[in-house]
Amino acid sequence: MAYYPLKINDWIMCYSIDADVAQESYTVIISLGYLLFTLFVLGLLVLLYTIFNINKKHQKNLLEYVKKDALTGIKNKETLKTEITNYLAKDKSQHAGALFMIDVDNFKMVNDLNGHVIGDEVLKAFGTLLKESFAIDDIVGRAGGDEFIVFVKEIEDEIQAQKKADEVCQKIREIYIEDFKGSISCSIGIAFYPKHGITFKTLYNLADQALYQTKNRGRNGYTCYIEK
Known part of the structure; x- marks a missing residue:
């Protein structure tokens, strides 16, 4: 209603x-x-x-x-250490690998002659070149300053590692940066897995020793660690 x-x-x-x-x-x-x-x-x-x-x-x-390393965009030191350590711990086959330590030669002089801005460009170019020169599965990064590390997970033999080091040295000498004064080169030290060690710390120390042998011989080249 x-x-x-x-x-x-x-x-x-x-x-x-x-x-x-x-x-x-x-x-x-x-x-x-x-x-x-x-x-x-x-x-x-x-x-x-x-x-x-x-x-x-x-x-x-x-x-x-x-x-990642903020400057170069590749892995930073902590990531390098973690990923290489994890790989070595999990690898059961112990297929031959190699740890490359790579330093920019006379980097202080590079900065003194060109300034830190161009010095940073050199480091960026290094990072890009190393990333492009190694396989996608290899671990590539910057340990700090002008020091870079590459862990190659699989290599056929030591001769292949030496050829790769030669190739990297050649490519780095060809890096072009506008207004750069002087020359660019690198020194490399190589330690082999599992021949020289099965831990990151051991391989790092031995590759570092090989690196300083390269520097003592005048830089601009590479050295493979030789057991004493």
Whole structure:
């Protein structure tokens, strides 16, 4: 039942309609409310999922950034140590590998003659060249200053490592940097796995000894560690 005042002599018009007809408009409103609520929940879930993915991607990028050397974009010292140590610990086949230690020759003189800005460009060029010169599975990074490390996971023999060292030395001599004064070269020391050691620390120390033999001979070349 419903009524409507006519405002004439206090008359009131009363009328009645079927209950189902009366409820139709409310049913539509309720259904629309459910639909809007469902859409709201779905939209909220999509928003949360998007935020989660963006946050996950951001965390991944942050972790990758932390693992890299800020100047050269290759692995930093801590990442180098961790990845090489983990590889050596998990490697059961002990397939021949090699640790290369590579230093920029006379880097202090490079900075003195050209300034630190161009000195940084030299280091960047070194990092790019090393990354491009070795296989994608090899571990390439900057240990700090002008010192770089490469761990080659699989080599056929020591002759192959020597050829690679020769190739790297040649490519580094050909690096071109605008307004650079002087020449660019490198010294390399190589220790072999598992022949000379099966831990990062041992291989690092022996490659370092070989590196200083190269420097003592006048730099611009490589030396393979020889057991005494």
